[in-house]
Amino acid sequence: KLTVLGYAFKKNTNDTRESPALHIVQTLLEEDPKELAVFDPLCNPEQIADEIRRLAGPDVLQRHGGPVVVYTDVYAACWGSDAVLITTEFDEFRNLPMEPKMEMTVADPRPFDRDEANESDLLSLHGYLLQSQTAGAAATGDIMPDAENPLGRFQPMPSCPEDCPDCHVEKATGAAGSGASVKLTPKRRLDWRKIYYHMNRPQWVFDGRGVLDIAAMEKIGFRVESVGRQSRLSYQ
Known part of the structure; x- marks a missing residue:
């Protein structure tokens, strides 16, 4: 049994266009596996x-x-697997610490360089006011523009037609269709020890996205092959 983790072309999306997983699945099928399990935390299983x-x-x-089975549970997808392949860099698959986000400070653009503010000036002011509100400085009396629509140009998305295929899939499976708007919510990291316990020996992991601390995985007992960026540093 082989398990593919990740089907979207990049993390935090359910877009599968130009995804390397498509070709990886096709190549693995040529090896005639008893089972080829596929899991993606955002893609619609029926679409996959x-x-x-x-x-x-x-x-x-x-x-x-x-042999192909599309799973909705990652641990079920890895259960009894001989090898796991990571093909999308979802944070859920990581055992590396998250890189800290850089804090950016937006300066107050006022007074403007011209008599009448243009769109660039308004967007700069919007960013400054949004930052001020986030920092608790809204008491200055500044009126916050719409955080998602500062220039008032966004138009609501029209309703789907009655024969929309994505809506039919969503009603039938409870999963979001390929064109659906997926709300991203924080997800828990995988318990790689749990996965190790339920895999067949030797437990192979092929990291195609450089999301694993190889030394930490080997300490658990995995055999790891990493393609591209590798890390053998142990993080405390």
Whole structure:
């Protein structure tokens, strides 16, 4: 059994266009695995299955007697696996510490360089006022513009037609369709020790996105191969 973690082309999106996972799945199918498990924390499972079906034919899906199974639970996807491949850099898959965000300070653009403020001036003022409110300085009396629509130009998205395929998938499965707006919420990191315990020996992990601390994974007992950026530093 082989497990692919990540199907979207990058983290924090459910967009699968030009995703390397598409070609990785096709290559792995050539190895004739008993089971090829796929998991993505944001992509619609039905959409993933449909794309794999169109890529490699309907016979590759387990429902039609093939090896491909799309999971909604990451631990179930890894259970009994001989190797795990990380193909998208979702933070959930990391065992590296998150890089601290750089704090940026926006200066007050007033007074403006011209008699009448242009759009660039208004956006700069918007950023300054938003920063001031966040820092607790809203008591100055400044009126905050709409944080999401400072120039008042955004138009509401029209309702979907009755025959919208994404809406049908969402109603049938409870998962967001390919064109749906997915609200990103913080997710817990994987418990790699739990995954190790339920994998077949030797427990191989192939890190295709450089999201793992290799030394820490090897300390658990994993055998790790990393493609691209590697890290053998142990973080405290």
